[in-house]
């Protein structure tokens with residue numbers, strides 16, 4: 001599949017959370033997803049366990065069901081922050097989230113990265129090792145997707161209803177944790193810019209905190 005003309009640094013600095021610029025009319029080819037997943041597979045896992053799974057959701061009914069859960073949780077999230085009930089209140093991120101709330105079921109494909117073994121109630125170090133056995137791979141997928149003209153966004157709204165989501169796509173909830181729901185579509189245009197970030201000195205600690 002053709003790559004955009006982007007340097008590695010450009011891919012790393014312009015892989016944005018794409019919500020408003022997802023092309024809802026253009027299907028994403030299976031080969032494209034598989035190519036990105038083969039790259040994602042090169043990410044590390046604790047103990048070389050490779051205990052990851054990726055559920056690729058294209059079925060319209062499943063996308064509608066997951067979209068309903070995503071929307072319910074997203075509305076609750078925005079409501080709790082005083083920006084529920086329509087519009088963006090002038091905040092571009094809220095407007096962008098609201099746009100995706102209204103169109104989530106129309107996104108042609110969702111990727112649900114999962115990891116084997118639930119860590120509910122386990123010590124933090126065990127949780128960290130388990131989550132970090134899937135998150136680098138999922139982010140690699142998003143970088144590979146960006147390099148090919150696809151837009152993605154890391155989202156977790158649906159996890160408020162993880163068990164219901166598991167039932168929709170047949171994930172064995174008791175043995176497998178979902179980590180995100182990544183909407184995937186061709187992006188409308190490919191010109192993304194680095195996002196606003198704080199200066200290094202505000203969060204980097206050399207030798208001591």
Ligand SMILES: Cc1cc2nc3c(=O)[nH]c(=O)nc-3n(C[C@H](O)[C@H](O)[C@H](O)COP(=O)(O)O)c2cc1C
Pocket residue numbers: 015016017018019093097100153154155156157158195196
């Ligand atoms: C752990 C995590 C959970 C997130 N959950 C959601 C979500 O449920 N819905 C959503 O629209 N964006 C979600 N985001 C995306 C962030 O809001 C996004 O990264 C942020 O807006 C920065 O955007 P940028 O990449 O364009 O700078 C999540 C990101 C992370 C890392």
